[in-house]
Amino acid sequence: MSVANATWWRADFKLREPYTIAYETYDAATNFFVRLVATDGTEGFGCAAPAEEVTGESTVGCAEALERMCGELTERGESAAASSADARRRSPAAAAAVDMALTDLRARELGLPVCSMLGGHPSHLPTSITIGISSLGETRKQGKRFAREGFRALKVKGGADPLLDAERILALRADLGPDMELRFDANEGYGEASAVQFLRAVQPCVLSVFEQPCARGDTEATAAVATELAMLGAARPALLLDEGAVTAEQVAATTAATRADGVVVKLMKCGGLVAAQHIDRIAAAQGLRTMISCMDESALAIAAGLHYALAARRCTWIDLDGHLDLIDDPGAAAVILEDGLLRPLDAPGFGVSLTP
Numbered sequence: 001m002s003v004a005n006a007t008w009w010r011a012d013f014k015l016r017e018p019y020t021i022a023y024e025t026y027d028a029a030t031n032f033f034v035r036l037v038a039t040d041g042t043e044g045f046g047c048a049a050p051a052e053e054v055t056g057e058s059t060v061g062c063a064e065a066l067e068r069m070c071g072e073l074t075e076r077g078e079s080a081a082a083s084s085a086d087a088r089r090r091s092p093a094a095a096a097a098v099d100m101a102l103t104d105l106r107a108r109e110l111g112l113p114v115c116s117m118l119g120g121h122p123s124h125l126p127t128s129i130t131i132g133i134s135s136l137g138e139t140r141k142q143g144k145r146f147a148r149e150g151f152r153a154l155k156v157k158g159g160a161d162p163l164l165d166a167e168r169i170l171a172l173r174a175d176l177g178p179d180m181e182l183r184f185d186a187n188e189g190y191g192e193a194s195a196v197q198f199l200r201a202v203q204p205c206v207l208s209v210f211e212q213p214c215a216r217g218d219t220e221a222t223a224a225v226a227t228e229l230a231m232l233g234a235a236r237p238a239l240l241l242d243e244g245a246v247t248a249e250q251v252a253a254t255t256a257a258t259r260a261d262g263v264v265v266k267l268m269k270c271g272g273l274v275a276a277q278h279i280d281r282i283a284a285a286q287g288l289r290t291m292i293s294c295m296d297e298s299a300l301a302i303a304a305g306l307h308y309a310l311a312a313r314r315c316t317w318i319d320l321d322g323h324l325d326l327i328d329d330p331g332a333a334a335v336i337l338e339d340g341l342l343r344p345l346d347a348p349g350f351g352v353s354l355t356p
Contacts (some may be wrong), residue, residue, distance in 0.1 A: 099272025159189020
């Protein structure tokens with residue numbers, strides 16, 4: 001494959017509904033798009049959604065990295081894919097966008113959907129939708145609305161007040177019944193004591209996932225939470241690392257140190273589909289489970305995550321809702337959401353084309 005032209009551009013989005021997590025409130029998002037054109041005219045598209053607290057790169061840094069990477073692609077063609085891999089630690093979202101575009105380009109040349117090229121097949125998966133940190137009343141209101149819209153799983157954000165968080169979870173279970181899957185994400189907001197307090201308060205309610213309860217570097221606190229979870233028996237939620245396991249190289253070591261059950265895979269933090277596949281192989285070897293999740297990102301990037309999930313061996317959950325609040329997303333057609341089920345286009349590559 002030879003890349004004749006590589007361009008990128010920035011897109012700033014307002015969110016339909018601002019939301020709050022343990023360390024930030026968001027009402028807008030910046031994405032970058034990449035367009036590659038091969039010598040035969042075939043196109044490939046990718047998306048970057050940098051977030052400094054997660055990916056470690058600013059919007060300025062992401063733009064600089066994309067300028068460099070796109071220049072390398074047009075100058076050196078395929079060999080530039082290696083330099084993108086080398087840049088994953090410094091600019092993972094930028095690397096993810098280039099990796100996506102290269103993957104899209106290869107799949108289009110083969111006439112296959114990306115998931116088929118990766119060994120899966122186009123299908124649908126249930127995605128969770130997120131409820132940010134909010135009052136009890138607002139949490140219940142959103143939960144009922146999402147249930148009416150057909151979602152079968154809710155991801156509830158918390159980490160500020162363990163007893164209020166537990167009250168919100170218990171209210172959702174009472175309102176929505178046993179069939180609604182509930183996941184909880186503390187986004188590093190708890191210490192060991194508050195995480196245990198939350199688990200004991202919420203114990204009557206079945207959670208499927210307890211995500212990143214403690215600070216990413218506090219492996220002892222997270223391991224103590226794992227000990228508490230073990231006492232809950234077979235009905236306990238899976239303990240997943242997100243901020244605590246960014247790169248493929250970290251996965252085996254950090255899950256062993258914390259006794260976590262698995263990790264959250266985000267293309268923007270690991271650097272793209274190639275790195276995500278590496279995580280899947282490590283997870284398979286270690287008996288770990290994974291959740292594919294996202295940032296506030298275009299449906300084009302959501303499609304990339306979904307195609308990955310459809311081919312991954314260890315992906316148990318998908319949390320791909322980051323596109324739903326973006327106003328005027330040019331990649332909106334890349335995925336189809338019906339009754340909480342997300343499916344990709346049955347078309348070569350990711351199936352959409354974008355223009356600056």
